Amino acid sequence: MSERTLARLSRWPLRRQLVAGIVMLLVVATVVIGVVTVAVQRHTVLDRVDDQLETVLEAQRSAVEDEAQEIPRMRARSVVVIEADGVEEVAELTDESGVVSPLSDAERHQLLDGAGREPYAETVQLSDHGSYRVTSAALDGGGQVVVGQSLSEVDQTIRDMTLSFTVVGLLGVTLAALGGRWIIRLGLRPLERLARTASQVSQTPLAEGTVSMPSRVQDQDTSPGTEVGQVGAALNRMLDHVEDAIGRRQSSEDQLRRFIADAGHELRTPLAAISAHAQLMERRRTEMPEELGHSSQRIRSESQRMGLLVEDLLLLARLDSGVPLAEEPVELARILVDVSADAQLTAPGHQWHIDLPEGAADLTVRGDAARLHQVVSNLVNNAKDHTPEGTSVILRLRADRADAVEVTVEDDGPGIPEELQPRIFDRFVRGDGARSRGDAEAGQGNTGLGMAICAAIVHAHRGTIRCESRPGRTRFVIRLPAAPHSAGPAASARG
Ligand SMILES: Nc1ncnc2c1ncn2[C@@H]1O[C@H](COP(=O)(O)OP(=O)(O)OP(=O)(O)O)[C@@H](O)[C@H]1O
Ligand SMILES: [Mg+2]
Numbered sequence: 001m002s003e004r005t006l007a008r009l010s011r012w013p014l015r016r017q018l019v020a021g022i023v024m025l026l027v028v029a030t031v032v033i034g035v036v037t038v039a040v041q042r043h044t045v046l047d048r049v050d051d052q053l054e055t056v057l058e059a060q061r062s063a064v065e066d067e068a069q070e071i072p073r074m075r076a077r078s079v080v081v082i083e084a085d086g087v088e089e090v091a092e093l094t095d096e097s098g099v100v101s102p103l104s105d106a107e108r109h110q111l112l113d114g115a116g117r118e119p120y121a122e123t124v125q126l127s128d129h130g131s132y133r134v135t136s137a138a139l140d141g142g143g144q145v146v147v148g149q150s151l152s153e154v155d156q157t158i159r160d161m162t163l164s165f166t167v168v169g170l171l172g173v174t175l176a177a178l179g180g181r182w183i184i185r186l187g188l189r190p191l192e193r194l195a196r197t198a199s200q201v202s203q204t205p206l207a208e209g210t211v212s213m214p215s216r217v218q219d220q221d222t223s224p225g226t227e228v229g230q231v232g233a234a235l236n237r238m239l240d241h242v243e244d245a246i247g248r249r250q251s252s253e254d255q256l257r258r259f260i261a262d263a264g265h266e267l268r269t270p271l272a273a274i275s276a277h278a279q280l281m282e283r284r285r286t287e288m289p290e291e292l293g294h295s296s297q298r299i300r301s302e303s304q305r306m307g308l309l310v311e312d313l314l315l316l317a318r319l320d321s322g323v324p325l326a327e328e329p330v331e332l333a334r335i336l337v338d339v340s341a342d343a344q345l346t347a348p349g350h351q352w353h354i355d356l357p358e359g360a361a362d363l364t365v366r367g368d369a370a371r372l373h374q375v376v377s378n379l380v381n382n383a384k385d386h387t388p389e390g391t392s393v394i395l396r397l398r399a400d401r402a403d404a405v406e407v408t409v410e411d412d413g414p415g416i417p418e419e420l421q422p423r424i425f426d427r428f429v430r431g432d433g434a435r436s437r438g439d440a441e442a443g444q445g446n447t448g449l450g451m452a453i454c455a456a457i458v459h460a461h462r463g464t465i466r467c468e469s470r471p472g473r474t475r476f477v478i479r480l481p482a483a484p485h486s487a488g489p490a491a492s493a494r495g
Helices: 003-010 014-065 105-114 152-203 227-283 290-320 332-346 369-385 418-423 450-460
Strands: 078-084 090-094 100-102 122-126 130-138 143-150 328-331 351-357 364-367 392-400 404-411 464-470 473-481 492-494
Touching: 003 014, 014 078, 014 130, 014 143, 014 152, 078 105, 090 105, 105 122, 105 130, 105 143, 130 152, 152 227, 227 290, 290 450, 328 332, 328 369, 332 351, 332 369, 332 392, 332 404, 364 369, 364 473, 369 392, 369 404, 369 450, 369 473, 450 464, 450 473
Parallel strands: 351 392
Antiparallel strands: 078 090, 078 143, 090 100, 122 130, 130 143, 328 364, 351 492, 392 404, 404 473, 464 473
């Protein structure tokens, strides 16, 4: 069997493989038993015919040699040829009804030719009369006696036997295949139940959030006495371990989230106080030596930066804990227009474009407007912070079929470093230049949380965000489920 056939067979369901295997073995066994039985039977019958022929031959021979004896009559379906000195030649065939007829010369020669040769008894095919078992003896006074018995009855018996064997064999194989199929189906049922449980487990998202494990393998399939039972029991033990591990993971994540939220809240007040005092000092900068003035300005900018960081961490902790966001209709075109207008003011060195389709006002999603504004604003800030002046940035809104809305922020800047791209949505991931390039002095150093926050907000809106970047083209695409009445316009207008 070729490797390809084997590979194709191995893809069959186990049930079919087993039934096919059983049927194949049964067919081989039946054929072997049939062939051997028929061969043995034929041999036995031929032995009996040979014995009878021996007796007949002996009788013929002694009658020919002893002239006083009359040559005995031959039995039905037999031939006799006698050729001896001083005796009239005989070459006759007796048919099934006892009628004696002479043999043709050719047949006579055919029978005499074989006489005296080994094997002693042999099967001869007489052209007009079928096959004959023939034996011969040399006469003492010279000459030959040949006697033969038709094998038509023996052949008929063997044919009948072969036919009955084939019919019974086929019937047996069919019944065995049906029975085997039923037994195998019954035997595989526990395995199917096991597979169902395993497939439920495989579909359970285990990586994050609150995980509820599917029910265990039923008791009937966990008996240690059966192979399936052993697998079932092992699967249950594994599920217990996994559930235990996930429970621990969840509780330690909850603890961490609570800690971050608590620490964030606690830090907010002293940070606000530091910032306020620093602002106060800054206002009286002229009264201080220049060095102190610079320090007070650094204290203010750094405390503002820390304030932003704390706000980001608090937001992430809140999103992680699954606190539901607002569920209001949000007009995405408005957000894009506002963010783009802000960007034009804060980064006039870049070229800002906005590409909205006709009827963009109808493209709404359900969610939290402030958070979605934050997502677009983070993307625009990146296009501003991580690209040189003169870079062209385009904000685009599209309906993607009837059920989704796509927001794209694309720039023709230097691109995101390749090694950063797979982790771009992870927390605290930022490029080498980000910390210094952001105007840390002015309190705008980068934290590397921007994209992580975008991803968390988009996921909380049941949407997706993806990033494609190469030098000269960086594109962030956000896809959000459209609000039910949101229409899909076609044409677009560039602003
Ligand atoms: N449009 C872009 N062009 C080039 N690099 C980018 C772009 N957007 C993001 N990056 C790279 O991806 C990194 C991660 O971005 P992310 O917004 O998460 O962090 P950040 O901008 O460094 O800090 P934050 O946004 O928290 O102030 C950035 O530091 C920058 O190296
Ligand atoms: Mg950023």
